[in-house]
Amino acid sequence: KNKMKNKMKNKMKNKIKNKHKQIKIKKPMNLRNQIQILKIINFINKMSKKQYKISHFMTTKISLRISSPEEILKDSYGEIIKPETINYRTNKPERNGLFCEKIFGPIKDYECFCGKYKKKLYKEIIRLRQLNKELKVKGLFCNRCGVEITKNTVRRTRMGHINLVVPIVHIWGFRSTPNKIGSILGLSSQQLDLIIYYERYVVIQPGIANSYNNLSIKKLDLLTEEEYTYILNKIPIGNKYLYDNDPNKFIAKMGAECLEELLIRVDLEVLLSDLKKEIKNEESKQRKIELFKRLNVVECFIEGKKKGNKIESIIFKVLPVIPPELRPLVPLDGGGYASSDLNDFYRRILIRNNRLKRLIHISAPEIILRNEKRMLQEAVDSLLDNSKKILAVKSESNRPLKSLSDSLKGKQGRFRQNLLGKRVDYSARSVIVVGPKLKLHECGLPKEIAAEIYKPFIIRKLLERKIVRTVKSAKKLISKKDPIIWDILKYLLKGHPVLLNRAPTLHRLGIQSFQPKLIEGKAILLHPLVCSAFNADFDGDQMAVHLPLSNEAILEAKLLMLASQNILNPANGYPITVPSQDMVLGLYYMTKELKSTYESKIKGEGMCFSSLEEVEIAYNNKVVEIHAIIKVKVKILENIGLISKIIKTTVGRVLFNIVVPPKVGYINKLLTNKSLRKIINYILYNTNIPTTAKFLDKIKDLGYYHAFKGGLSFNLNDISIPKEKKSLVKRAIEKVSLVKDNYNLGLITNNERYNQIIDIWTNTNVSLTEKVINYMRKSKQGFNSVYMMLDSGARSSKEQIRQLSGMRGLMAKP
Numbered sequence: 001k002n003k004m005k006n007k008m009k010n011k012m013k014n015k016i017k018n019k020h021k022q023i024k025i026k027k028p029m030n031l032r033n034q035i036q037i038l039k040i041i042n043f044i045n046k047m048s049k050k051q052y053k054i055s056h057f058m059t060t061k062i063s064l065r066i067s068s069p070e071e072i073l074k075d076s077y078g079e080i081i082k083p084e085t086i087n088y089r090t091n092k093p094e095r096n097g098l099f100c101e102k103i104f105g106p107i108k109d110y111e112c113f114c115g116k117y118k119k120k121l122y123k124e125i126i127r128l129r130q131l132n133k134e135l136k137v138k139g140l141f142c143n144r145c146g147v148e149i150t151k152n153t154v155r156r157t158r159m160g161h162i163n164l165v166v167p168i169v170h171i172w173g174f175r176s177t178p179n180k181i182g183s184i185l186g187l188s189s190q191q192l193d194l195i196i197y198y199e200r201y202v203v204i205q206p207g208i209a210n211s212y213n214n215l216s217i218k219k220l221d222l223l224t225e226e227e228y229t230y231i232l233n234k235i236p237i238g239n240k241y242l243y244d245n246d247p248n249k250f251i252a253k254m255g256a257e258c259l260e261e262l263l264i265r266v267d268l269e270v271l272l273s274d275l276k277k278e279i280k281n282e283e284s285k286q287r288k289i290e291l292f293k294r295l296n297v298v299e300c301f302i303e304g305k306k307k308g309n310k311i312e313s314i315i316f317k318v319l320p321v322i323p324p325e326l327r328p329l330v331p332l333d334g335g336g337y338a339s340s341d342l343n344d345f346y347r348r349i350l351i352r353n354n355r356l357k358r359l360i361h362i363s364a365p366e367i368i369l370r371n372e373k374r375m376l377q378e379a380v381d382s383l384l385d386n387s388k389k390i391l392a393v394k395s396e397s398n399r400p401l402k403s404l405s406d407s408l409k410g411k412q413g414r415f416r417q418n419l420l421g422k423r424v425d426y427s428a429r430s431v432i433v434v435g436p437k438l439k440l441h442e443c444g445l446p447k448e449i450a451a452e453i454y455k456p457f458i459i460r461k462l463l464e465r466k467i468v469r470t471v472k473s474a475k476k477l478i479s480k481k482d483p484i485i486w487d488i489l490k491y492l493l494k495g496h497p498v499l500l501n502r503a504p505t506l507h508r509l510g511i512q513s514f515q516p517k518l519i520e521g522k523a524i525l526l527h528p529l530v531c532s533a534f535n536a537d538f539d540g541d542q543m544a545v546h547l548p549l550s551n552e553a554i555l556e557a558k559l560l561m562l563a564s565q566n567i568l569n570p571a572n573g574y575p576i577t578v579p580s581q582d583m584v585l586g587l588y589y590m591t592k593e594l595k596s597t598y599e600s601k602i603k604g605e606g607m608c609f610s611s612l613e614e615v616e617i618a619y620n621n622k623v624v625e626i627h628a629i630i631k632v633k634v635k636i637l638e639n640i641g642l643i644s645k646i647i648k649t650t651v652g653r654v655l656f657n658i659v660v661p662p663k664v665g666y667i668n669k670l671l672t673n674k675s676l677r678k679i680i681n682y683i684l685y686n687t688n689i690p691t692t693a694k695f696l697d698k699i700k701d702l703g704y705y706h707a708f709k710g711g712l713s714f715n716l717n718d719i720s721i722p723k724e725k726k727s728l729v730k731r732a733i734e735k736v737s738l739v740k741d742n743y744n745l746g747l748i749t750n751n752e753r754y755n756q757i758i759d760i761w762t763n764t765n766v767s768l769t770e771k772v773i774n775y776m777r778k779s780k781q782g783f784n785s786v787y788m789m790l791d792s793g794a795r796s797s798k799e800q801i802r803q804l805s806g807m808r809g810l811m812a813k814p
Contacts, residue, residue, distance in 0.1 A: 063307070065304065065307060065308065065309045066314060067320070068308075068313045069317045072318045073161060073318055076318075076321075077103050077159065077160060078102060078160055079096075079103075080096060080097065080161065080162050080346075082094055082095075082350065085097060085329055085339070085343060092107075095113075098324065098346055099329065101147045102145065104158045105147070105150060106149070109151050110149050110151070111149075112144070112145050112147040113142070113145040114144045116144050117149050158323055160321035162321060162349060164353060164376070165353055165357045165360065166255065166356070166373050167256040167260050168256050168315070168316040168376065169259060170315070170384065171389075172405075178293050178296070178297055180297060181259060183293065184271070184297065186220065191222060194222060195254055196256060197374050198255050199254075200222040200223060201224075201228045201253060201254050202253065202254065203217055203221045203222075203250075204251040204252060204258055204261055204265075205219065206250060207247065207248045207250040208235055208236070208250055209231050235250055254370075256316075256377065259315060260315040275291055278291055279291045279295065322404075329343065341403070342402075342403075344395075345382055345401065345403065348379045349380060349383060352375050352376045356372040356373065356376055359372055383403055384405060385403055385404070387403070426453050428544070430523055430524045430542065431523045432525075433525060433538055434526065434528050435526055435528075436700070438517070439564075440564045442516075442527065443498070443517070443524060443527065444517050444525025445516035445519065447489075447518050449524075450493070450516065451485060453498075454493075454547070455475075457496075461488045461492065493517075493518065495558075496547075497513040497558060498513065498514060498516050498545050498547055498548075499561065500512060500513075500534075502534040502535070503544070509533040509570070511561070512534075512562070513558070514562070514563055524545065529577040529579065529696055530563050531580075532580065533566065563577075564690070564693035567684065575677055575680040577680075578680060579676055580794070582703065582794070583699070583700055584671070584794040585703070585710075585794040585795075586703035587703045589652075589706055589792075590626055590655060590702070590710075592627060592652070593629050593650045593670075594628070594781055602628045603625045604630060604651065605629055606630070607623075609633070610632075612632065612657060613658075615630065615632055615654040616654070616655065619655065626650070626651050626652045630648075630650065631647070631648055632647065632649060634646075634647055635666060637665030637686075642665055649666075649668050656699070656702065659702060660695065661686075664686050667679060672791065680692065680696070712785045719786060719805055720772065722768065722775055722805070725768060725806065725807070728764050728767060739757055762810065765807060765810070768807050772802060773801065786804075
């Protein structure tokens with residue numbers, strides 16, 4: 001026990017010694033080491049701050065509100081006075097112009113306008129900037145030209161402003177639906193237009209004019225120039241010298257100035273309660289709808305007021321100017337410049353604003369000033385939303401200029417084109433052509449496309465197999481199309497499907513996955529049975545290829561999106577991968593029966609066989625013909641199950657049933673478009689999707705083969721004109737002449753005459769069509785090429801055959 005105690009004591013002593021050793025102060029570190037450690041600590045602090053910002057200040061939503069003049073001035077870096085952009089001799093921006101370096105920042109990094117600061121002084125600038133940081137100074141400015149010495153990227157963010165001589169109404173306030181200003185003041189759009197464009201005065205305060213000298217003037221009444229002067233002459237001369245807050249003073253103005261005054265005087269809470277009372281008492285439905293619209297706008301402004309939105313901010317006093325990099329001026333090869341449309345709008349505003357300032361200064365007549373104010377309002381309207389103007393501002397080529405609103409809204413706007421319309425990597429696009437030898441889950445992918453979209457995977461394999469040592473050399477191999485990459489690509493394609501999409505993607509089957517097969521050429525091969533799902537045809541249609549990258553995406557493409565898994569139409573539950581055209585014609589031809597005649601006998605007709613295989617052997621040895629009627633022992637599916645029976649069928653139907661799944665039993669039908677749809681549905685119900693997919697591939701091959709073997713073509717002799725045609729037409733003409741005689745005698749009205757003539761020719765058409773089709777059905781036992789195309793549902797209609805037989809029929813506006 002004592003030994004154990006001593007051991008424990010020694011251990012504790014050693015631990016304490018080690019701790020003291022750790023606490024011992026070492027020699028002081030070098031200054032260089034201290035600086036390095038301080039830098040690392042500073043970097044860690046910065047990163048932790050960034051992480052904190054990211055985690056705690058993630059943007060969840062963006063709210064838009066009206067900018068007040070104070071906020072516009074706060075965001076601005078200076079006032080723009082001149083309408084000029086650049087000096088065409090020096091190619092430098094004009095001072096206080098639309099591209100001014102003093103306002104928006106330097107064009108070249110760390111270079112000022114006058115040339116005092118250039119890249120030679122870069123080190124000195126950096127030293128001075130560090131000093132400024134220590135002294136907490138905003139930045140370094142050139143003492144000659146006033147340009148801040150910084151990077152030229154600031155020209156994408158810095159805004160300017162234009163001080164407007166007179167207030168201007170925002171076009172969204174009176175030209176949008178619902179009308180914001182009109183809803184608050186209770187004025188119509190037409191009335192607002194008259195006020196804003198200086199055509200009518202609006203009464204802000206009736207004052208003494210309300211009851212003076214038989215005058216009955218109310219608030220918000222519109223007055224013409226004559227009415228306004230008449231009222232001023234009627235009321236006492238001293239009235240205009242009263243203070244504005246005096247209730248007896250008569251105030252009437254025009255333009256944006258008066259609207260601003262009216263909006264400031266509006267009490268939204270009182271207006272809200274008044275509207276609610278009015279809605280309760282109103283009986284007219286139309287009037288109620290209008291009041292509800294007004295109520296909605298007022299409620300929105302009350303909510304906005306809590307967040308700092310003021311109604312009077314709809315009226316501009318200061319116009320913001322967007323950064324110059326967002327409205328560039330690009331030099332062309334010929335020496336000219338290509339300018340953004342926005343620069344033209346700003347130039348017009350500045351010219352008109354400066355002219356109005358000068359006219360006010362020289363005390364020009366009121367009519368001239370009014371016209372200039374109206375023109376300035378129109379210029380600002382064009383900048384904000386040129387499309388909402390009745391007469392849009394156009395370029396020299398008669399093209400409407402693109403305003404700020406036009407660059408935001410619509411398909412080509414910022415939101416839909418740039419923010420939502422992302423361009424996707426690992427994708428391609430090409431023309432589609434038919435791939436009749438493909439399986440349902442396969443597509444033909446051109447080698448060039450495959451090499452490009454599978455590029456990273458090929459590079460990885462080349463590095464893994466140590467064929468190349470660097471990524472750069474791997475890229476070179478791929479660009480040279482070295483034969484070694486095709487072997488790697490074939491290996492990569494196994495189990496890595498691609499997605500094919502055809503625009504417009506209107507339903508779920510508009511985008512499906514396929515197992516790619518490398519092919520020569522530049523067109524994508526598409527399985528003919530998936531055409532109806534994509535609504536594709538081979539007349540120049542294009543399709544996009546996308547490559548799923550993650551394991552989850554690949555698994556989803558394999559299990560859910562594979563074409564062989566998407567046999568049913570999600571809209572109605574019926575099969576969508578149904579054979580059409582050539583395939584249907586081939587299947588119809590092979591399953592059609594032909595009886596022997598005196599002139600020609602069918603080989604093998606009436607023979608008996610014990611199994612389907614025997615029939616196939618006999619057909620291959622040319623013992624029986626494909627249309628021969630034979631007897632064969634088959635298994636038929638009934639309620640009890642599969643039962644063996646000897647039935648009468650054709651050799652073609654036996655060949656078809658060889659590819660039919662055994663569970664379904666024997667199908668003894670003439671195959672048409674409609675019957676094929678039912679058979680596919682029946683097989684899918686009794687088996688499963690993979691079995692149905694295999695069956696579809698087999699009948700596709702059968703259809704194409706027998707369409708080719710049948711040699712069905714369009715022949716003029718196949719279209720027969722019945723002998724009865726002349727008599728039918730003659731009888732119809734006689735009936736029509738009789739109807740016309742009755743009309744001329746006044747026995748029937750014009751409408752009755754018209755309807756009777758239409759009926760006569762319709763009946764003639766129907767009877768002629770029936771005769772043509774009956775004749776085709778009987779001739780050659782229905783082996784007429786045109787009739788087979790019609791009856792199988794592969795192509796054409798009864799109306800088309802009627803027209804071919806020489807009866808055009810009724811025409812609308814011939």
